[in-house]
Amino acid sequence: MNRWDPHQYQRFGRERARPFFDLVGRIPDDRQVHTAADLGCGPGTLTQTLCMRWPEATVYGVDNSPHMLEKAGQLAAHPRLHFIQADLAAWQPEHRLDCIVSNAALQWVPDHARVLPHLLSLLAPRGVLAVQMPRNFDQPAHRLLYELARQDPWAGLLNSKGNRDNNTISEGHHDSLFWEERPFVETPDWYAQTVRRAGFGVEVWETIYHHLLDGRDAVLEWMKGTALRPVLSRLPEQQHGAFLAAYGERLATTYPPGPHGTPFPFRRLFFIAQRA
Ligand SMILES: C[S@@+](CC[C@H](N)C(=O)[O-])C[C@H]1O[C@@H](n2cnc3c(N)ncnc32)[C@H](O)[C@@H]1O
Incomplete structure (x- = not known):
């Protein structure tokens, strides 16, 4: 739990894959793609589909999590697909790229004012450049998590620098406070303006997916795959059960299961930037 866990992340693989295909489906077909990269590629399952979308292209999957890349390494080898362990904000491809895709990853990377022009x-x-990020951080699933994290004893434990585990540090985080490590996304207008300012055409849109999640404690299980990760990486392991119980109880009241699954609305931001 205290690092990216591909198994937990892929528990809701169908729901998490849909936005990737909605994003890639909007990339114009009118240009040849010889080199493409998927930044923050995770377990690589979606990255490999880019080899089919662009049958001529060499495709790079870039991620800084060794656990995600280990999973990607188990995919059937494809001669045009290469996985690279690197910080996506610093990675320099050998040649400039015809297409960059980033699905559900940039929210974990700080300083978009610097990273986006890069x-x-x-x-x-x-x-x-085609990007998708969740933009639901004002929703109860996140609000309840951070409200709880502000309460004692969690607040003190989360901000103690002693409570870091080596896995988290190796996956790109530094000696920052917990609150600085939360996912963050700017407004749609901010991306539109920033991309235009850099001299590119841009299309920005949002979609709310109305998921019906399967299984018990479905929203808690969803959050374990992503936003809970920095929380649990900071809490001592013996505190995980108590924190998850308190958070799970709040989620169960706010997101009661329906007869056909747990309704879980989820807003996502998309943009496509292209040179004119
Ligand atoms: C929510 S997962 C998304 C995975 C994949 N793109 C997908 O849609 O299934 C976010 C991924 O971004 C990666 N990531 C986060 N920050 C990163 C960084 N600075 N550099 C490279 N990868 C990063 C994580 O390791 C994780 O695999």
Whole structure:
């Protein structure tokens, strides 16, 4: 639990994959793609589909989690698919890229005012950057998590620098406070303006997915795959049960299961930037 866990993340694989295909489906077909990258590629399952979308392309999956990349390494080898362990904000491809895709990853990377122009600078002439990020941090699942994290004893434990585990540090976090490590996404207008300012055309949109999640404690299980990760990485292991019980109880009241699954609305932000 205290690092990216591909198994937990993929428990809701169908729901998490849909936005990737909605994003990639909007990338224009009118250009040849010889090199593409999937930044924050996770377990690589979605990355490999890019080899089919662009049958001529060499595809790089970049991620800084060794656990996610270990899972990606178990996929059937494809001669045009390469996985690389690197911080996506610092990775420099050998040649400029025709297409960069990033699905559900950039919210974990700070300083979009610096990172976004950098990613755009990696594009070849007529290159495309396609990004999807969740934008539901004002929703109860997140609010309840951070309200609880502000309460004692959790508040003290979460911000103690002693409570870091080596796995988390190796996956790209530094000696920052818990609150600085939360996922963060700017407004749709901010992305539109920033991409335009860099001299690119841009299309920005949002979609709310109305998921019906299967299984018990479904929202808690969903959150374990993502937003709970930095929380549990900081809490001593013997405190995990108590924290999850308190959070799970709040979630169960706010997200009661329906007859056909637990309703879980989820807003996501998309944008496609392309050189004119
Ligand atoms: C929510 S998962 C998304 C995985 C995949 N893109 C998908 O849609 O299934 C987020 C991924 O971003 C990766 N990630 C987060 N920060 C990163 C960084 N600075 N550099 C590279 N990868 C990063 C994590 O390791 C994780 O695999």
